[in-house]
Amino acid sequence: MTTDLPPPSHEPVLAESPAFPLRGRVTEIFSSLQGEGLYVGQRQIFVRLSGCPWRCRYCDTPGSLAHEGHPALTVDDVLQKIKDLQAVRSHSAVSVTGGEPLLQSDFLVDLLPAVQALGLRTYLETSATHPDRFRPLVPFCDVVAADIKLPSAIGRPLWAEHEEFLRLAGDKAFVKIVLTDQTTDDEFETAVHLLSRLTPPPPLVLQPVTPVADLESRLQEAGTVAAARIVPPAPARLVGFWEWARPRLPTVKLVSQMHPLWGLP
Ligand code: SF4
Numbered sequence: 271m272t273t274d275l276p277p278p279s280h281e282p283v284l285a286e287s288p289a290f291p292l293r294g295r296v297t298e299i300f301s302s303l304q305g306e307g308l309y310v311g312q313r314q315i316f317v318r319l320s321g322c323p324w325r326c327r328y329c330d331t332p333g334s335l336a337h338e339g340h341p342a343l344t345v346d347d348v349l350q351k352i353k354d355l356q357a358v359r360s361h362s363a364v365s366v367t368g369g370e371p372l373l374q375s376d377f378l379v380d381l382l383p384a385v386q387a388l389g390l391r392t393y394l395e396t397s398a399t400h401p402d403r404f405r406p407l408v409p410f411c412d413v414v415a416a417d418i419k420l421p422s423a424i425g426r427p428l429w430a431e432h433e434e435f436l437r438l439a440g441d442k443a444f445v446k447i448v449l450t451d452q453t454t455d456d457e458f459e460t461a462v463h464l465l466s467r468l469t470p471p472p473p474l475v476l477q478p479v480t481p482v483a484d485l486e487s488r489l490q491e492a493g494t495v496a497a498a499r500i501v502p503p504a505p506a507r508l509v510g511f512w513e514w515a516r517p518r519l520p521t522v523k524l525v526s527q528m529h530p531l532w533g534l535p
Contacts, residue, residue, distance in 0.1 A: 293342035294377035295320040297334040297369065299351045301361065304393075305529025307415050307475050308444045314365045314393060315355050316535075317348060319377075322370040324397055326423050328448055328500045329485045330527075334369040345380045352385065363413065367395040375403035382410035398445070401434040414443040416472070418461050422452045433464055436472065444473040449511060451501050462515045473521035476512055478502035480527045 297318040304312045318331070320340040329335070352364060364385045371378060371394065382392050391412040396404070398416035416439060421427045436443055447461060465471050483497035502508065508524070515522045529535065 292377075292380070293344055294348070294374045294381065295337040295340045296343045296348065297331075297340050299348065299355070300535060301355045301359065302534050303529065303532065304365065305532065305534065306477060306527050307446050307525065308473055308523070309363075309393070309413070309415075310525060310528055312362045313359065314363045315352055315361045315390075316365045316367055317352070317381075319366065319368050319371045319374050321373040322368055322397075323373065324370065324399075324419065324424055325485055326419060326448075327484050327486070328423060328450060328479045328482055330480065330482065331369065332485060332488055345377070345384055348381060349384055349388070352388065352390070356388070356390070361390065363391040363393040365393040365395055365415075370397050370399070372396055372400045372403040372407075375400070375407060378407055378410075382407060386410060386412075396435075397428075398435040398439075398443075399428055399431045401431060401438055404435055404438055408438055408442070411439075411442055414439045416443045416445050418445055418447050418464075420447065420453060420457045420461065422454060422457060423448065423450065427457075429460065429464060433467075436465075436468055439472075441470055441472075444475060446475045446477055448477050448479050449503050449508060450479045451503050451507075453503060453511070458511055459514070462518050466518050471519050473523070474515060474519050476508075476515070476522065476524045478508055478524075478526055480530055 297320045299317050301315055304310055304314050318334055320334045320337045322335045385392050392410060393413045393415065394411045395415045397419055416436060418432055419428050445465060465474060479500055479502050481499060481501050484500055487497035512522060512524050
């Protein structure tokens, strides 16, 4: 497909600010069941913000990597949609996801406390980078679903950023690591050691990747690049990752991505 996205890069490409300071670029707002992590199966309202500096090979939201084509909404616009969805059925939290929502941290400083004022919990889904953007948001996040991005998935190590971020998140965070057949022992063990140094060590969810074409292939003109397939580790290796982490951390779970199986967004 054609795309106006910047090329895949191993360097962070911070998104341009939205057109107006008090507006956020929002890809979609919808009600669904949380399909990943510790809170799988909970009904949540999802607010998906556009923009992401990363290019994970397994990215399942390539349509939200850039701001272009997504409306600029005010906090009141978003709150009204949340109220409309909440009037239809009850939700346990509002998940702010992306893209990488922290690229629009100025918008979230206003949005997150306003969501809490509605009596809803806030759930931030993030790549656990940009700790400076995260710092002012910590009081307004009830749950932080923090991905650790392994070098095999993203092309460079992010250990220092991840560690600083997770120290800020404290006991609000659980960590997710997506495992592929290219995950190495070395990077996995580095990630587990990082988590074991934290106080308290956060719960860890290991998520075998849902098979998908490599992101770079998907961002190219159709047919110009042979799509490499991103697949999960073999079953024995998957269990081996769990067995290696289990004695080193208080909580380690193996949880697949469920919403594709349920046929939900
Ligand atoms: S951080 Fe998320 S949105 Fe960004 S490239 Fe990775 S999977 Fe996609």
